[in-house]
Amino acid sequence: MRRDLTHISEQMLIERLALGDPAAKEVLYDRYAGALYGVVLQLVPIKDRANDVIVKVFAWAFQHINAFYSSGFRTLFAWLLRKTRELAIKEAIPETALTGTELMKKEEGILQQFYIILPASEQQVFRLSYFKGLSITTIARMLAMPEGQVNEILGEAMKAFRKFLKEHWN
């Protein structure tokens, strides 16, 4: 039964998940866990915590699949990614509290690759926003800048991100 499901379309997979089909849940995991784990490892450098994030994301996805259509997302991956990042940021702890052995952050991840090409001011804002999950208000306070300016910097970074994605993965 599982073998039949391995290549089903995203649409079919969502329908099966909504019915609570355990085989569909397995397919969802097998399809997306790897890509999501890669993202989590860039955000949460501790293995145990990164693992917990993956378990939580899928438990959430299985329960809330019916909310997918009203989420505004068009693809399952983006929908899962949003939740993954949200949970990963909650799990991440300040890097100063880590010892060297726990660090397993991947330095050559796509977001790091992108991050390096940014001008210093954009790097800082993007890092605080994406990797730390801080709001514009908090970043503005931290950097002693007006919110409008932070918004503008992040806007520039996002423009560059769009270009970066279009160049490499179009």
Added chain:
Amino acid sequence: MELKFYIESGIIESYVLGLASETEVEELEHMRKLFPELDTEVELAERRLERACFDEAVLPPMEIRERVLQKVRWEYAGAQADAQSNYTFINIQPKDGSYISVHRWWKIFFIILFILSKIFLFFAILYYLKYRQEKERQEQHPAAITFIHEQKANIFYI
């Protein structure tokens, strides 16, 4: 033209990554209602990010798969049991294919079958013996006739 500018601002990417503020998200949702073609743009942006992340995929440890799916299997088993009755059915039989479970009526069926087979066997032996007895009795009369025939044959040869 303005729509193109809006798309190129990277607002969709910001939304997909989860960096957009609430006002920006509301604005985008409003724009999507006004311009349904934006949906295609959102999908394109999501697909690009998906491809990028798939290139970076790292297989989680096997134990994570077990943790995620064990819960699923348990919940599923629980739901199945609930649908049938209000108790949980725990199957402790080894599932290696060398055991089967059947209805209790089969036991009675096999006992009856066994008894019937004994009765039939008894009658089979009984009638066989009767048949042999009958045959032996018949062979005594034809034996005399054969004797006469043989004598006739002997005369013929002489």
